[in-house]
Amino acid sequence: MVGDxxxxxxxxxxxxxxxxxxxxxxxxxxxxxxxxxxxxxxLSRIVFATSRSTRKYANIIRDAGVTLLVDDRANREEDFHRxxxxxxxxxxxxxxxxxxxxxxxxxxxxxxxxxxxxxxxCALFEIQVQRYFLVSRFQNVVEFKVPR
Numbered sequence: 324m325v326g327d328x329x330x331x332x333x334x335x336x337x338x339x340x341x342x343x344x345x346x347x348x349x350x351x352x353x354x355x356x357x358x359x360x361x362x363x364x365x366l367s368r369i370v371f372a373t374s375r376s377t378r379k380y381a382n383i384i385r386d387a388g389v390t391l392l393v394d395d396r397a398n399r400e401e402d403f404h405r406x407x408x409x410x411x412x413x414x415x416x417x418x419x420x421x422x423x424x425x426x427x428x429x430x431x432x433x434x435x436x437x438x439x440x441x442x443x444x445c446a447l448f449e450i451q452v453q454r455y456f457l458v459s460r461f462q463n464v465v466e467f468k469v470p471r
Contacts, residue, residue, distance in 0.1 A: 329467045330366070333455050336393050336409045337362040337369070341432065343393040345371070347382035347415075354382055360391065361432040367469050369411060369450040370418075370425045372440050380446060389415045389450055407459040413452040422447050 337360075345358045356379055360371045369391060373380050383389065394408035418425050426447055430437055439445055455467040 329457055329465045332407065332459075333366060333409050333457055333467060334362075336395060336407060336457075337366070340393045340395060343391045345379060346390040346392070347379050348386045348388065349378065349382050354378055358391075359429075359433045359436060360393075361429045363428065365469075366455070367452055367471075368425075369413070369452060370429045370447065371450070372429060372436065372445050372447050374442075374444050375446050376444065383415045383417075383448065387414045387416060389413060391450060403460075405460075407457065410456045410458070411450060411452045412454050412456075413450040415448050415450050418447045418449050422449070425449055 341359055342357050343360050344355050346353050346355045348354070356377075358371045358373065358379075360369050362369045389412075391411045391413075392408060393411075394406060396406040396408075426440060429447065430440060440447065452469050454469060457465045457467065
């Protein structure tokens, strides 16, 4: 089934890659930055951490709509035939004190960021994903809506 294969490919990308490109909105223009992330097993949420002093933090507080791009390119010629990218579209929200499970999920993937996440200036966010787009070979695009 195409849906099962798409979901499997998305899961492989989100578990295999550690860094993605987060796009937020800044006064009507996109603002992009690299983030470390972790996805929940059901793919419905993606967790990331950022300092409260960052532009992305301010942008999300103003407009919670975000997009995260994760890819597996190696910056080689073969990428034109083999590379894939997953784009997650969703809404970000800061996780307050109730986010212990999300914090654990994030730190299991990124244990070297423990001091950063424990800092009082750090905010933990989750993206509630509505849909993913999986692109392979630069032209094969498949949409996957997260089951609710």
